[in-house]
Amino acid sequence: MGIFPFFKKKEFFSAKDKEQIVDAIRHAEKRTSGEIRIYVESKNPYVDAIDRAAQVFFKLKMQKTEHRNAVLIYIAMQHHELAIFADEGIYQQAGADYWNNAVKLMLSKFTKDNISNGIEECVRMIGETLYEKFPYDSTTDKNELPDDIVFGK
Numbered sequence: 001m002g003i004f005p006f007f008k009k010k011e012f013f014s015a016k017d018k019e020q021i022v023d024a025i026r027h028a029e030k031r032t033s034g035e036i037r038i039y040v041e042s043k044n045p046y047v048d049a050i051d052r053a054a055q056v057f058f059k060l061k062m063q064k065t066e067h068r069n070a071v072l073i074y075i076a077m078q079h080h081e082l083a084i085f086a087d088e089g090i091y092q093q094a095g096a097d098y099w100n101n102a103v104k105l106m107l108s109k110f111t112k113d114n115i116s117n118g119i120e121e122c123v124r125m126i127g128e129t130l131y132e133k134f135p136y137d138s139t140t141d142k143n144e145l146p147d148d149i150v151f152g153k
Contacts, residue, residue, distance in 0.1 A: 012040050012077055012115075012151070013040075013115075013116055013149070017116035018116075018149060020116055020117075020120055021038060021116055021119050021120055021123065021149055022147055022148060022149065024119075024120040024123040024124060024127075025037075025038070025123055025127075025147045026147050027124075027127070028123055028124060028126065028127020028128075028130065028131075029127070029130075029143060029147065030136065031127065031130075031131040031135065031136050032069075032127065032130035032131045032134050032135060032136050033065075033066070033067055033069060033130075033134045033135075033136060033137065033140075033141045034065075034067070034069040034070065034071065034090060034126075034127075034130030034131075034133075034134045035062065035065055035069065035070040035071070035143075035144055035145040036070075036071050036072075036073070036123055036126055036127065036130070036147075037060060037062060037070070037071070037072050037073070037145055037146075037147075037150060038072075038073045038075070038119060038123075038149045038150065039053075039056045039060070039072060039073070039074050039075070039149075039150045039151075039152060040075045040077060040149060040150070040151055040152065041075075041076055041077070041151065041152030041153055042076070042077055042078050042152070042153060043076055043077075043078050043079050043153075044076035044079045044081050049074060049076065049079075049081040049082065049083040050083045050085065052074060052076070052081075052083065053072055053074035053083035053084070053085035054085050056072060056074055056085075056150075056152075057070075057072045057085045057087075060072070060145070060150065062087065062145060063087055064144075065087065065089075065144045065145065066144065067089050067134055068087040068088050068089030068090070069087060069089040069090040069093075069130060069133070069134045070086075070087045070090075070144075070145060071084060071085070071086045071087070071090060071126050071130070072084070072085045072086075073106075073119065073122060073123070073126075075115075075119075077115075082103060082106060082107060082110075083103070084099055084102055084103055084106075084122075084126075086099060089134070090129070090130060090133060090134065093133040093134075094129050094133065098129065102122060102125060102126060105121070105122065105125060106118050106119070106121070106122040109121045109122070
């Protein structure tokens with residue numbers, strides 16, 4: 001325990017929940033050249049969740065994937081906000097209605113006690129779409145982005 005225990009950062013997920021989410025990302029990415037990342041923070045410092053998701057997407061350099069097929073799931077826990085930001089390659093392939101429905105599905109899967117199941121379900125769904133639009137090619141594909149969950153403030 002540190003000298004100032006009251007400054008301890010709050011954990012949003014248990015170790016088991018983190019493992020569940022990262023395993024879902026890895027499983028989804030085994031079948032596609034696409035990339036999925038999760039970004040979780042306590043509060044959204046901006047007005048619009050999609051604007052914040054876009055900012056995080058570019059900060060994490062997710063636009064640099066070869067096929068422009070990276071997807072960010074953004075969550076602000078205390079503000080109860082969720083946004084999905086997809087790069088132009090996959091966004092255009094799937095269409096705006098798909099992404100709006102993905103957010104609705106994810107919100108419907110969230111429960112106060114188990115947000116990780118909602119995230120996992122959304123990762124699986126996005127993974128299926130990435131697989132349909134950008135299937136894995138063993139001769140050229142590589143994991144371009146880390147699979148871990150990124151935690152903000």
